[in-house]
Amino acid sequence: MQVLFKIPGALREFTGNQSPVRVEVEAGSNLLQVLQALFVVYPGLRDRVLTETGETRRHVNIFVANEDVRYTGGLATAIPAGTEVSIVPAISGG
Amino acid sequence: MNTLRSYSRGDENVLHRGAAEVIQRCLIKEPAGRYQRASEVRAALEAVQGAVLQSRHPSEETRGPRTLVLRGMEHLSVKNGDVLLLVGTNKGAFFLRSSRDRSRWDVAGPYFHGQGIYAMAYDGRSDRHRLWVSANNVMWGAFLRSSDDFGRIWTNPLEASIRFPAESGASLRNIWQICLGRDDEPEKLYCGVEPAALFESGNEGESWSLVRGLYDHPHRPRWMPSNGGLTLHTILPDPCNKDRMYVAVSAGGVYRTDDGGTTWQSRNNGVRVMFLPEKYPEFGQCVHKIVLHESRPERLFLQNHWGLYRSDNRGDSWQDIARGVPSDFGFAMLMHPHDADCVYIVPVESDEFRCTPEGHLRVYRTRNAGGSWEALDRGLPQRGAYETVLRDAMSSDSLDPAGIYFGTRSGKVYGSRDEGKSWKKIVDGLPQILCVKAAVVHMDGAPTTKPNLKSKIPKRGKTGRTKRVRRGKSS
Numbered sequence: 001m002q003v004l005f006k007i008p009g010a011l012r013e014f015t016g017n018q019s020p021v022r023v024e025v026e027a028g029s030n031l032l033q034v035l036q037a038l039f040v041v042y043p044g045l046r047d048r049v050l051t052e053t054g055e056t057r058r059h060v061n062i063f064v065a066n067e068d069v070r071y072t073g074g075l076a077t078a079i080p081a082g083t084e085v086s087i088v089p090a091i092s093g094g
Numbered sequence: 095m096n097t098l099r100s101y102s103r104g105d106e107n108v109l110h111r112g113a114a115e116v117i118q119r120c121l122i123k124e125p126a127g128r129y130q131r132a133s134e135v136r137a138a139l140e141a142v143q144g145a146v147l148q149s150r151h152p153s154e155e156t157r158g159p160r161t162l163v164l165r166g167m168e169h170l171s172v173k174n175g176d177v178l179l180l181v182g183t184n185k186g187a188f189f190l191r192s193s194r195d196r197s198r199w200d201v202a203g204p205y206f207h208g209q210g211i212y213a214m215a216y217d218g219r220s221d222r223h224r225l226w227v228s229a230n231n232v233m234w235g236a237f238l239r240s241s242d243d244f245g246r247i248w249t250n251p252l253e254a255s256i257r258f259p260a261e262s263g264a265s266l267r268n269i270w271q272i273c274l275g276r277d278d279e280p281e282k283l284y285c286g287v288e289p290a291a292l293f294e295s296g297n298e299g300e301s302w303s304l305v306r307g308l309y310d311h312p313h314r315p316r317w318m319p320s321n322g323g324l325t326l327h328t329i330l331p332d333p334c335n336k337d338r339m340y341v342a343v344s345a346g347g348v349y350r351t352d353d354g355g356t357t358w359q360s361r362n363n364g365v366r367v368m369f370l371p372e373k374y375p376e377f378g379q380c381v382h383k384i385v386l387h388e389s390r391p392e393r394l395f396l397q398n399h400w401g402l403y404r405s406d407n408r409g410d411s412w413q414d415i416a417r418g419v420p421s422d423f424g425f426a427m428l429m430h431p432h433d434a435d436c437v438y439i440v441p442v443e444s445d446e447f448r449c450t451p452e453g454h455l456r457v458y459r460t461r462n463a464g465g466s467w468e469a470l471d472r473g474l475p476q477r478g479a480y481e482t483v484l485r486d487a488m489s490s491d492s493l494d495p496a497g498i499y500f501g502t503r504s505g506k507v508y509g510s511r512d513e514g515k516s517w518k519k520i521v522d523g524l525p526q527i528l529c530v531k532a533a534v535v536h537m538d539g540a541p542t543t544k545p546n547l548k549s550k551i552p553k554r555g556k557t558g559r560t561k562r563v564r565r566g567k568s569s
Binding site for chain 2: 010011013014043044046047048049051052053055057059060089090
């Protein structure tokens with residue numbers, strides 16, 4: 001199945017300036033698995049979205065459709081076919 | 095567009111498809127709506143930036159796309175013999191340049207918009223002219239970036255070059271220190287990071303490895319984070335002994351290796367701790383900075399979280415040297431580049447009120463290795479100046495007389511070209527200053543100026559004055 005990723009402007013230099021981008025994954029994949037597929041195609045995203053220990057960076061939000069994955073199972077969130085995944089910088093800052 | 099064409103090295107008629115698409119999208123909008131959303135314009139600019147940089151650099155595969163800064167920046171034009179000031183703030187990096195007389199400064203920046211710049215270095219070894227920057231983006235993490243053309247083009251690694259091994263269970267929060275190796279080891283670099291650890295590179299920063307001897311030290315699990323986090327912020331290679339190095343950890347204390355990093359020993363005997371029941375523990379001190387002079391590598395000076403100290407035996411023991419200072423609390427400490435007896439500090443009132451005492455901005459200097467201290471305040475504000483100079487926000491150039499520089503948390507940079515006798519404000523209005531590094535640039539095989547060691551009171555030429563600061567167009 002295909003998953004559509006929306007890439008924030010700050011990271012588009014690592015996707016050839018493309019957003020959204022489509023990634024082919026196996027049906028039934030969870031968020032971690034589709035992210036790993038995304039990172040294979042666009043390796044510059046990996047360390048900017050996840051830490052070395054594989055956790056989502058504190059100030060990075062990931063939405064599956066319109067749901068923040070913090071409330072839907074985190075990286076284990078199921079990804080239905082045709083779902084749009086958005087990587088969004090949090091509003092935190094200062 | 096001139097920038098795009100000039101960068102394409104002769105391919106003036108060829109514009110990357112992605113760039114063309116972005117530009118086209120911008121142009122087809124109605125004028126009234128063209129700039130309706132600042133974020134869209136910004137994203138378009140960044141997309142153009144990335145699209146244009148179809149880097150042909152041979153190491154792109156490992157370094158990722160190289161980023162050309164495209165924000166209307168007027169970069170510095172650096173010549174042989176110029177003095178550079180690298181100023182890191184919590185919202186980006188600024189670069190200042192002056193000729194050797196240090197009377198007028200050009201300012202370029204901010205580079206790395208909105209990112210915390212905790213460490214910088216200029217590497218002029220082996221005919222390089224490389225700027226190193228630790229850029230910490232609150233969203234996307236901390237990355238080590240470098241430029242070989244004084245800021246026009248930066249590396250942007252696909253993968254973080256400094257990363258903890260998976261089995262460590264740790265993840266990088268920040269890079270606090272970038273330290274060049276010894277002059278005769280031009281491929282060597284070191285980084286101190288948070289959580290506290292030391293990384294080293296033996297290939298000009300292409301790859302990095304964790305120094306396991308320190309990371310696996312049995313004391314490490316008992317180190318405590320200080321206000322700034324659990325950081326390894328100071329690295330001092332012994333200039334005469336390739337196997338010896340010192341590091342300082344807040345709050346862990348001073349550690350020394352005598353075997354090239356395989357084993358490390360705490361070296362905190364005599365350094366007082368105010369925040370533990372035991373006042374003189376083996377480790378756990380909140381050391382803010384240590385310095386040494388290459389002509390006397392056995393002697394170190396230490397600015398502690400409360401306390402000023404000197405060691406004459408490579409850190410084996412420390413003596414209190416806080417005589418004649420308004421407070422022995424402070425962060426920054428600077429070794430004079432030519433005089434092994436001369437050290438600069440900027441005391442702050444206390445850990446509760448981390449500002450210069452009584453609103454007086456005063457640098458203190460010892461010229462007898464801590465026997466006594468004198469206030470240096472000529473040209474510095476002495477009323478309502480509640481300033482803080484952070485641990486890495488003080489630096490010197492290698493000229494004679496030496497230039498001394500520091501930056502404040504309120505965004506001001508002060509400089510002295512007579513070794514502290516008098517000061518001038520070089521620039522203000524910057525974001526909170528985290529680090530200041532000074533360097534003299536040598537190009538075209540020009541001889542490297544080695545410090546004239548122990549030139550105690552150099553004769554000065556005619557006294558010039560800071561005439562004006564010419565800011566870059568970027569700010």
